[in-house]
Amino acid sequence: MIGYRGARLDELEGLYRSRFDIFTRVAASVTGDPERARDAVQEAFATALRKRRSFRGDGPLEAWVWRIVLNAARMDVRRSIPAIGDDEPAANGHPERDAELRVALARLPERQRTAVFLRYYADLGYAAIGEALGIRTGTVGATLNAAHAALRSGLEEVRT
């Protein structure tokens, strides 16, 4: 018989409150709409609450929740083509550099792009990214390497 550790209610609530902004913003990179991303995160945490007894505890709780959040966001994408217009670069920060990076990121396959956000924005380790994306830890390194290579090439292309 498999013994599940389970996740405590207060653990999930603590994670939700401390990382809400990061969950929703990365989810928005998948859904294409901040409102839908928020909805996906709310639904994902509701799912995590219902299924908390099935959390095995052989990896971080956050990685387990990330997987649920990303699945909820992908479900949302499957049902819609966002009806929004042409974009323009952000008007804050470093507009030109950000615009180049934005274009290069947008050209990445979804798994590579999400791995980049999980590593460099959500600060997850390779094992946690693997759990969140449903891939082996060794594959995470390869995925990030591929993303770096594609970004380098994409940025050169954008700049020339």
Next chain:
Amino acid sequence: MTDLDRGSLDRILPFTPGAPDWNDVLRRARQDQVRRRRRFVAFAAATLVAVVGTASAVGTVRHFVLSRGFIGLPPLGATPSTPDSGKLVVSAWSVHAGSRTRLWVYGDGRLIWQREFVHRRADLPESANGRSSGFLEQRLTPQGVELLRSEIISTGLFADDLELRFEGPAACLNFIGVRDGDRLVRVTWFGFGCPRAKGAQTATPGQASALQRLVARLADPTAWLPAGAWKDRKIRAYVPSRYAINYGAQPQSLEPSRILALLPTPARELLRAKDRTRTRGFYGFAGGPMRVVYGYSSEVTTEEARALAAALDDAGVKRGQGTYALAYSGKAPGPKGNTFSITFEPILPHGGSTCSACG
């Protein structure tokens, strides 16, 4: 060097609206358990409606009016909304208090609307399900139509088409259109952090406040329109007589002939015989440029739509969950993951349709 510092990613990722709401999470977790228990009961009720509808359609001619919304095709025998066509006076697409409302008002008094519950479960008894109300209809008097129209015009924002971007949280796409003589004037606005229309100017606090007030008014006209504005305030389902069949492939668009070739023969022949228009949409991720995708749209009668759905079902084409619209999908030629989809959308009295699952 790939510029992957947290600050760059922070600026690229879209900002998301609102603060954390743990109580909403708890409520959703509880409601889902209740919903699972009710699913069987709902299925039985839906079957009963279909049986009653069929019985009404046989023999005597009776009006069969649906008192709650539905997704996809109406029960057999449901009476279509009349008249068949109407002159559009107001249209809106906006988010207020956790729900997205799409609304159309016609010169003949029809107020047709659809509500998508984005941040909360439906609290509307007439709603088709917990996420979408389906298309609903109420009737205004001529005075009611004019009151609604003048409420919009009186903001002074609707002299000409206008595109604005909000500096605060807002959904990525919002608009209100209103008839001014022969013209339909439309104000569109985009949320902060969303891909924005080129040329959109920053909304002043006064413009933002006026639009937010209008959005709240349009989300619930029964709350402020006087009794004399209503011919029939009772909410009923809007039953169309025609459907738009929208089909395409994403993320790589395909020619219509290549999509139709993927369908069972009866469905292929039905759509091939129809005129079609090319549509343009956007697909992608909010931080980057949206990819333009092309689709196709053909108009069919409700009976033809039923035949098409039956052909797709018989052939085992994957049917969507039906939360927002009746839709089918399957693998399409092209890059890995390329998918074709066919969506059924009611045609509204002005001859247009919407995208029920778009945001």
